[in-house]
Amino acid sequence: MENVGRVLIIEDLPIWQKILVGALEGKDYYVRVVADLASALERIRHEYFHLAVIDLRLIDEDPTDYSGMKLLKEIAALGLNDVIAKIIVTAYGTEDLAREAFKVYNAHDFIPKRADFNEDEFLGIVKEAFAERVKVNFDLVLTATGGITFDSLVEWMTFNGERIKEKEKKAELRKELIDLFQKLFYEANQLVIAPLSSGISGTGIVRVDPFYAGKQGKSVVVKFGGYKEIREEAEKFDTHVRRFVRAGRNANKEAFTRTLHLGGIVYSLIGTTLDGIRDFNAYYAEESEESISNVLENLFGQTCRLWYENRSGRVLRDMGALYMEHLRLSQETLERALVDKAPHYLGKHVIKFPNLDKAFPNPVYWIKGRKLYCPIYVSVTHGDLNGKNILIDPIGQTWLIDFYRTGEGHILWDFIELETVIKFELLETEDIVALYEFEKALLAPMRLGEAMQFPSSLSTNELMKAFTVIKKLRELAHDVIRPSDDVRDYYIGLLYMTLNMLRFYRRPKARRQHALLSAAMLCEKLEELGI
């Protein structure tokens, strides 16, 4: 048993400290004792406890002191009311204080300190609080397989964009992560935790196979990470996704819980056992254009169908502002990307690329101060449709996971994002001349849904595959905005999504150069369309 119940005792009198600690001694609890409000708060903010045993009066000689009630209030203010169970022990309890502790702060018990205080009874109440409120299954056996370990999962996690470096913090986080699974699967006996598919590794999304009394339960997907982010995802699911969940090909949120720093969501994928599941990136690499096109039909025509069917009427929007905001992109970020990675383009409004005679507008400056108003449909969109968030079973059925950025947005957002994934993540060609021809063909249509021809001058299978898949993607995008065939919002969205690639410094230089070329060509196209 790696984890145990963690109890913080807040008690100023040494004699009572001894009694309370004594009751829990040798009973598989990690117990810490503090004597005053400030120390209690310091501990609670930084260290994970399941239960606080709180003395109401922490300055015994002061008859007006009710620091214990202040602590209850602070725990609630920190948003930890559901994380830390509370037992009050006091020699100074009143009816009103007891009511307040129970009703307002959800205390588990309010125990009078008397000469006949019974340690066994107290231990019984602590056990009851763990069983009824804390609900951590310390006996749960967890097995991580498929190349992941709890250490590697902790290594991956980021908080405010930063990975945890300190060894001690990592060790604490590892305990919390185990605790999180022990809470999420309170009734299971054993869990087997594995990467979701061969294409997914080291992320905060894993496959979990739970066993109940020796019998295997339904395989589920667990998303975990920093509490705030996970809570936001859970809320977005409830607000935007749940109402569209139907039988088949939907992810459904089954449970959500948290520890001090971490949050976790259990998703069931309706209609799949998860066996043979691959993500889009792996599927794209291994399957034919035809299979991928079928998958896209399933994804946009089935999995997400209700989102698009419930679109708004067309509304006029400043597309630049809309995309910049959602991508958390700014003019400064883009100019900084030029400074860091393409200084020769800095300050230049017209740019050239190696082996291409033509001059292009510099897209970073082309968008500066430009208002790009366009009528668009608004619907629920996934908002982060990268290849890892699309799961595909062996017969091409699709599911989406990871709803952290889901919400109302430009109806074509997900189509556009997937096009950029194909072009700047999955496509490996570095030949800028070939990429120019490829982009030129993709930008030929003046209307969405217009036929596109793969250039005869290009002969690589890789480009042909990407072209065919993007062509299918555009057809499906057209389907959701019919009867309109306005292509302007698609191209504007694509411009910003493409520019966003410039700030991913870890991407190979050739991909970023392709993105800059593609964005420059989009600027030209938008000018051609009168924008």
Added chain:
Amino acid sequence: MNTKRTILIVDGESGWLDFASNILQGKGYFVKTASSIEESFTLLERGAYDLAIIASTAVSPDHQARLKKIRQRYPDKSIIIVFTSLSRYEALQEIRRAFKFGASQCARKPFGRTSLVRLVEQELAEHQLASGAH
């Protein structure tokens, strides 16, 4: 607004039953009374009440487990436990017992007309707020 709210009063003291039901009926509530909790479990388990006022003397340890399940099933319905006790210690024990099986409020008898009405209105308002009802 409160005309059709159903209040269930369970108490072995007939004088208190009459007193409380008269006051609450006068305020426009639909009031049902019972002298023992067994008589009212059908109503409670069907959730056919908005608020129940139950005397702690009517609740045995066996009843507590049943009431706890009822509260879990109908978290938007209120159960107030009322008790009569003499010492502070006894009162605290009554409050502990009540809240531990999930009572939403606990109050000491006797109380006058104004206190009773205020208690009922506060509880109904809180649960209305929590359930998002209008």
